[in-house]
Amino acid sequence: MIYHYEFALASAVVLILLCILSLRRVYLPIRRNFFFRALLGAEGLTLVFDIVSSEMDAHHLLFPSGLLYAVNTAFFLGFIWRSFLDFSYIEALVHERGRFSRFPRWLVELPAILTSILILSSPLTGLVFSIDAQGYHSGLLYRIIYANAYFYLLLMMLLSYIGLRRFSWNPVEKASLIGAWAVLVVGYIVRMYAASYLVMNSFYMLAILIQYFAFQNPDIFIDRKTGALNYATATPYLREINQRGSFSAIAIGLNDYTEGNALYGEQQMAKGLRAIVHYLKAAFPDC
Known part of the structure; x- marks a missing residue:
């Protein structure tokens, strides 16, 4: 098979x-931010090994079978856990808006774990994929990777429905919740047949870009006057x-701030606020 790598x-x-935009900024250690960064890592792993495994499979005679099994296994594992991490990100995001009954952890984690075991066993069983003198072959249970992906898509859709009904979202956030999984539905169908x-x-x-601009964009969480994290960031963190x-x-309050703003000017007061923020960051780097 001839593979096309343009996309x-x-x-x-x-x-x-x-990654440059998101990882260079400071984020609070909350579940949503952890899972988004993990999702970026899983996407990077999947993308790299998708290209590497496809190219090596196309020229399988040049490589030992053990190496071919290793790169294909890495790709499939990234493919599986990327879906799990995307669901976990949406779950953390919805949970920030308010309390709701989460799905049982065994139900959430079991499909990814079982599918991973089948993938790791493929060098012995060939159930998901196999490699021989003729090259790469899909196994009897190959489509379990799509079943796994659609399972987590279904959970994402259910979470989005629960979140949209129970909690408050602005129009961009609503469109992002629906648009992200809608794009993935189309993507998995295209991949199955192309x-x-x-x-x-x-x-x-x-x-991921849809999710980033709606929920992870640093400009949403940074106060423009001071460069400090703002109220929109503190609320989910404290919760x-x-x-x-x-x-x-x-908590630090500035007495008569409005009067000072009128007396000294907004620019001068903003300079004072930046000085306070700079001191606090230097004095309490771990806070």
Whole structure:
């Protein structure tokens, strides 16, 4: 089979730019941010090994079978866990808006774990894929990777429905919740029937971009005057750490700020606020 890498290479460029934009900024250690960064890592792993495994499979005679099994296994594992991490990101995102009954953890984790075991056993069983003198072959249970993907898509759709009904979202956020999984539905269908075109990473990058601009864009969480994290960031963080137990916080108020703004001017007051923020960051780097 002749593979076409144009879409995958374009997706790699977008992924690199997105990593530069998102990883260079400071994020609070909350579940949503953790899963988004993990999702970027899983997408990077999947994209790289999608290209590498496809190229090596096309020239299988040049490589030992053990290496071919290794790169294909890495791709399939990335493919599986990328779906799980995307669902986990949406779950954390919806949970930030308010309490709801989560899906049982065994139900959420079991499909990814079982599918991973089948993939790892393929060198012995050939159930998901196999490699012989004629090259790569799909196994009897190959389509389990799509069953796994559609399972997590279904959970994402259910979570989006629950979140949209129970909690408040602005129009962009509503469109993002629906648009991200809608793009993935189309992407998986295209991949099933156009396997020679490595397009799934492009659909996934589009879904991630939709999520990024609606929920992860640093400009949403940064106060423009001071460069500090703002109220929109503090609220989910305080709610999340409150669920873990007791914690301590310090609040600093500026007396007569409005009058000072009128007396000294907005530019001068903003300069004073930046000085306070700079001091606090230097004095409490771990907070």
